Amino acid sequence: MIEKKPIIFLLLATATILVGTIITMVLPFRWINDPKLAIASVKPYTPLQLEGRDIYIREGCNNCHTQTVRPLLSDTERYGEYSKSGEFVYDQPFLWGSRRNGPDLARIGGKYPDAWHVKHMKDPRSMVPRSNMPAYDFLNRPLDTSLSEKKMKALKFPYSPADIQALQGKTEMDAIIAYMQKVGNDIPWRKTGKAEVLGELKNPFQDNMSVLPEGQKLYAEHCAQCHGIELKGEVGPDLRDMDQPDSKVFATVYSGIAAGGMPAFGDTLGKERTWKVVTYLKSVHKH
Amino acid sequence: MNQQEGYADDIVKGFVIWSMVWGLVAVLVGVFISFQIAFPQLNFPPYLTYGRLRPIHTNAGIFGWGIGSFMAFFIYITQRLTRTSLWSPGLAKVQLWLFNVVIALAAVTLAMGMNRSKEYAELEWPVASLVVVLWVIFAVNIIMTIVKRREEQMYISLWYILATLVGVAVLYLVNNASIPVSLTKSYSAYAGANDANVQWWYGHNAVAMVLTTPPLAIFYYFLPKATGVPIYSHRMGVIAFWSLIFMYLWTGAHHLLWTPVPDWVQTLAMAFSVMLIAPSWAAVFNGYFSMNGQWHQMRENYLVKFLIFGITFYGMQTLQGPSQAVRTFSAFIHYTDWVPGHVHMGTLGWVSLVLFAAIYYTIPRIYHTEIYSVGLANVHFWLVLTGQLIFSITMWIAGVQQAAMLNATNPDGSLHYSFIETMVELYPYWHMRALGGVIYLAGLLVFLYNIYQTIAGAKTQAVAQRA
Numbered sequence: 001m002i003e004k005k006p007i008i009f010l011l012l013a014t015a016t017i018l019v020g021t022i023i024t025m026v027l028p029f030r031w032i033n034d035p036k037l038a039i040a041s042v043k044p045y046t047p048l049q050l051e052g053r054d055i056y057i058r059e060g061c062n063n064c065h066t067q068t069v070r071p072l073l074s075d076t077e078r079y080g081e082y083s084k085s086g087e088f089v090y091d092q093p094f095l096w097g098s099r100r101n102g103p104d105l106a107r108i109g110g111k112y113p114d115a116w117h118v119k120h121m122k123d124p125r126s127m128v129p130r131s132n133m134p135a136y137d138f139l140n141r142p143l144d145t146s147l148s149e150k151k152m153k154a155l156k157f158p159y160s161p162a163d164i165q166a167l168q169g170k171t172e173m174d175a176i177i178a179y180m181q182k183v184g185n186d187i188p189w190r191k192t193g194k195a196e197v198l199g200e201l202k203n204p205f206q207d208n209m210s211v212l213p214e215g216q217k218l219y220a221e222h223c224a225q226c227h228g229i230e231l232k233g234e235v236g237p238d239l240r241d242m243d244q245p246d247s248k249v250f251a252t253v254y255s256g257i258a259a260g261g262m263p264a265f266g267d268t269l270g271k272e273r274t275w276k277v278v279t280y281l282k283s284v285h286k287h
Numbered sequence: 288m289n290q291q292e293g294y295a296d297d298i299v300k301g302f303v304i305w306s307m308v309w310g311l312v313a314v315l316v317g318v319f320i321s322f323q324i325a326f327p328q329l330n331f332p333p334y335l336t337y338g339r340l341r342p343i344h345t346n347a348g349i350f351g352w353g354i355g356s357f358m359a360f361f362i363y364i365t366q367r368l369t370r371t372s373l374w375s376p377g378l379a380k381v382q383l384w385l386f387n388v389v390i391a392l393a394a395v396t397l398a399m400g401m402n403r404s405k406e407y408a409e410l411e412w413p414v415a416s417l418v419v420v421l422w423v424i425f426a427v428n429i430i431m432t433i434v435k436r437r438e439e440q441m442y443i444s445l446w447y448i449l450a451t452l453v454g455v456a457v458l459y460l461v462n463n464a465s466i467p468v469s470l471t472k473s474y475s476a477y478a479g480a481n482d483a484n485v486q487w488w489y490g491h492n493a494v495a496m497v498l499t500t501p502p503l504a505i506f507y508y509f510l511p512k513a514t515g516v517p518i519y520s521h522r523m524g525v526i527a528f529w530s531l532i533f534m535y536l537w538t539g540a541h542h543l544l545w546t547p548v549p550d551w552v553q554t555l556a557m558a559f560s561v562m563l564i565a566p567s568w569a570a571v572f573n574g575y576f577s578m579n580g581q582w583h584q585m586r587e588n589y590l591v592k593f594l595i596f597g598i599t600f601y602g603m604q605t606l607q608g609p610s611q612a613v614r615t616f617s618a619f620i621h622y623t624d625w626v627p628g629h630v631h632m633g634t635l636g637w638v639s640l641v642l643f644a645a646i647y648y649t650i651p652r653i654y655h656t657e658i659y660s661v662g663l664a665n666v667h668f669w670l671v672l673t674g675q676l677i678f679s680i681t682m683w684i685a686g687v688q689q690a691a692m693l694n695a696t697n698p699d700g701s702l703h704y705s706f707i708e709t710m711v712e713l714y715p716y717w718h719m720r721a722l723g724g725v726i727y728l729a730g731l732l733v734f735l736y737n738i739y740q741t742i743a744g745a746k747t748q749a750v751a752q753r754a
Contacts, residue, residue: 003441003525006433006449013450013532017457020536020559024552025461025488031549032481054472058400060338070545072618074694077702085547088479092466093404096483096546100622101324103706125327130711134323134330134337147468154468222705270701 032085039086042186044157045179047148047167052179054151055139055172056095064101064133067094067183077267080107081189092155102133109185113261115235116226117177127225139172190258201247204272205279215280218273222265231284236262240286249278294366295373296653301383302359303646307735309351309390310639314731316344318724325717334398342397342409348634349407349497350418351390356642357501358386358425361448363649364508365429368445369436374428382424389417401471405486407493408462412473415463422459426452443524447504450532454496462489480547488539495535498633499601502641503570506598509645510577513590519576527569534559534566541612544621553614560612567605574598589664593644596672600636604629619694624713625686628679635675635727643667643734650738654745663737670730677723685716 002009045053056062069075071082083106088094112120119126122140124133145167152159205211220229226236233239242249254274256264265274323329323337330336366373373379392414396402401411410418429452433445462485465473475482507524511517518524540548540556574595578584584591607629610616620626651658658664692712695703 003446004439006430006436006441006445009441009446010430010449010453013446014453014457016529016533017450017454017536019533020538021457021488024537024540024555025485028484028549028552029481032479032484057402057404059333059336060341060400060402060404062404063338063341066622068546070618072545073696074702078693078706083547085480088483088547091479092477092482093475094479094482094486095404096543098406098542098622099626100706102710104622128707130714131707132324132327132710134327134332136332138332147472150468151472151474154466155474221708266701268702268705270697270699272697272699273701 037085038089039084039187041188042087042089044090044155045182047145047152047159047163048170048175048178049182050151050155050157050179051143051145051148051167051170051172052175052177053095055176056179057093059136061105062095062097064097064099066097066100066104067106068096069104069106069184075104079104080184081187083184084187087184087187090155090157102131105180105183107184107189109181109183110190110258110261111263112226113235114177114181116261117180118173119225119235121173121176129221136173136176139176141172143167143170143172143175145170190264201250203246203250203275203278205275206246208279211276211279212283214273215276215278215283218269218277219280222269223277231281239281240284242281246278246282249281250274253277293372295362295376295379298373298376298379298383299359299363299649299653301380302355302362302386303650305383305387306352306355306359306642307646307738309347309355311731311735312394313344313348313352314724314728316340316347318721318728320344321717321721321724325714325721333400339398339400339402342402342406343394345407346393346397346409347390349493350393352642353497353501353634353638355386355390356646357451357497357505358382360505360508360642360645360649361425361429361451361501363653364444364504365432365448368438368442368508369433370438371432371436374431374435378424378428382421382428385417385421385424389414389421392417396471403463403465403473403475405462405475405482406490408459408486408489410463411471412463412465412467413470415459415465419456419459419463422452422456426456442508443518443521443528444504444508446525446528447500447507450528451496451500451504454492454500454532458489458492458496462486483543483546484540484548484552487542488536491539491542492535494633495532498638499535500532502597502601502638505645506570506574506594506641509590509641509648510574510594510598513588513594513644513648514577514581514584516577516581519573519579523569523573527566527573531563531566531570534563538563538612541617544612544614544617557612557614560609564605564609568602571598571602571605589661589668590644590648592668593640593647596668597637597640597644600632600640604633604637607632619690620686623686623689623693624682624716625690628682628686631675631682632679635671635678639671643671646738650741651745654742656741656745656748659737659740659744663733667730667734667737670733671727674723674725674727674730677726678720681716681719681723685713685720688716689713 002012068083069079076082121136123135124131148167149164226234227239228234231239252262254266256262320337320340362373362379393410396411396414397409402409403411429448464476466476467473477485507518537559538556540552541560544553585595611620647658647664689709692704692709697703
């Protein structure tokens with residue numbers, strides 16, 4: 001019997017282990033790399049983005065942030081279009097993570113302007129009150145570029161000497177922000193997945209003073225990081241004395257301005273709370 | 288008597304002591320990072336941030352405390368079950384040195400940010416290569432000892448030991464395949480969804496081959512030793528063994544439910560995870576039925592208390608795990624604090640309780656003395672039990688609450704809470720978790736003191752005898 005033959009036992013145990021291994025780990029190499037799943041618009045990392053990604057790995061950001069949006073309402077509404085296999089073909093290693101102590105970052109690219117990230121890395125709680133993220137102010141130091149070219153070669157990513165030259169004078173902060181802005185932004189999901197505003201845009205709370213406290217509270221939580229608690233502007237513009245009609249302000253808050261770095265708040269606030277913020281915004285004047 | 292048999296027990300002493308040192312490091316760092324989550328001011332960049340310390344916590348726990356003591360007990364158990372002295376005590380000495388060098392290097396390089404980012408396979412390629420050398424030395428020594436054994440029949444513990452030796456080797460080699468850029472930097476050889484699938488095949492089977500089969504080998508050996516009665520059913524052990532090592536390898540993708548990994552891989556992982564309940568519970572029943580007519584020992588024998596609570600947590604773990612591997616429940620609970628709650632029931636409850644029992648059993652025997660204090664061992668038991676339960680239960684509640692908040696919607700279909708609104712609600716739970724960790728740490732210190740006094744007592748006895 002095999003309990004008397006250790007070498008045969010070892011071989012049998014190895015064979016047993018290899019069955020599931022081959023079927024669920026080796027075979028999928030073929031399916032995952034199916035050309036049908038490739039996405040033409042997904043591009044490899046530039047030298048600066050790759051350096052940023054390596055800083056993300058070095059600091060262990062993946063211990064608190066995932067990078068995969070599941071096809072579930074609470075994920076897609078909160079973060080954006082669900083993740084596709086073809087979006088990750090240049091990710092060595094993958095950085096999907098396993099725990100969300102912080103939010104998922106799979107769709108962070110283009111969500112906030114660079115200035116938002118700089119402020120947030122320097123002092124996370126100035127942008128997100130009660131956040132428990134460590135401060136990464138120390139990334140404001142020169143980027144070590146000694147391995148940059150070797151890294152691009154190792155991963156077989158295309159680059160030009162000008163790309164490597166352009167790394168001169170960059171900081172680690174520049175690199176990690178360049179990486180953040182690239183993540184999840186290679187497919188045009190913001191345009192295709194944008195929420196449609198249907199029906200007449202009429203403020204249901206027009207001249208309704210009772211919603212102002214809630215509007216102010218929502219403003220403090222979602223808007224003040226960029227526009228300042230007194231609406232004087234900082235990362236974003238001054239919002240006092242807004243002369244745009246309510247419907248225009250609503251559309252901006254609800255759907256965002258992709259080019260200007262204004263995020264869309266429709267998914268988090270919903271229509272009713274967006275109108276409350278609009279009502280509050282229109283009520284604030286310089287004098 | 289052991290000396291007459293020629294067993295290499297000095298090396299067992301070395302591994303037990305160093306695994307306890309790294310276990311203390313793992314728990315100290317764990318308690319510290321639990322405070323960092325609750326109080327972000329406790330992050331001291333660049334070296335002492337949560338992001339860099341968490342891999343040190345997991346590596347010190349799994350490799351330092353776990354693997355370190357498995358090496359000790361594999362050497363201890365194998366010699367006794369084969370009635371043969373270790374094939375090469377010299378090689379084992381090299382192994383002990385290399386083990387400590389590797390773990391120390393791991394801690395330093397991880398703090399410096401040299402990190403492959405893949406969970407439980409973070410070590411950069413030069414350190415990972417040393418791990419491979421270490422494992423080969425270890426495996427050869429154990430296998431050769433078994434080959435030249437004087438007891439023909441291999442007891443079930445040896446089966447689990449052999450499976451561990453090949454399983455870890457296959458997993459580690461495949462998942463650590465890297466493209467080196469420099470001595471301190473490499474990239475994974477696989478990309479994207481493929482890399483994810485390889486990683487969690489590794490990650491979940493590290494649970495199988497490091498946190499399941501070795502403690503089972505130890506449990507099957509020390510439970511009969513502690514109770515004085517044989518294991519209930521060898522045949523049930525055999526069936527459970529083959530089905531366990533067959534099914535485990537299919538389940539890795541349950542860490543990747545709802546991700547871009549192919550659906551059929553996820554579905555297989557889900558099905559096999561549920562099927563795994565059977566072999567897991569065969570081991571639990573084997574433990575329980577071995578206690579027939581012996582349950583009074585739960586009151587009288589502190590070793591039995593550690594072992595039976597350990598196997599009970601294994602049973603809970605292997606019911607909770609499969610439930611989390613079901614798509615619908617995973618959709619709700621994955622990525623929340625529920626999961627660290629689950630993991631720590633396995634590590635602090637199952638694995639560590641069994642290891643504590645094994646250390647309490649072996650240390651007095653290899654030092655030819657009695658345990659310093661059974662009373663302190665009981666204090667230790669209740670402290671670590673309380674600490675672990677506070678940790679796990681708090682995290683389960685926190686996970687359910689956050690999951691419910693993340694899924695809450697307004698009447699118009701929009702989400703009710705922003706991410707940060709759900710996160711700030713976790714602070715009270717994180718305070719409780721840190722408290723649980725502190726209580727566990729206190730229990731661990733009592734344990735270390737008890738072992739220290741036992742060894743110190745043995746040395747004074749030996750000096751007195753010589754005089």
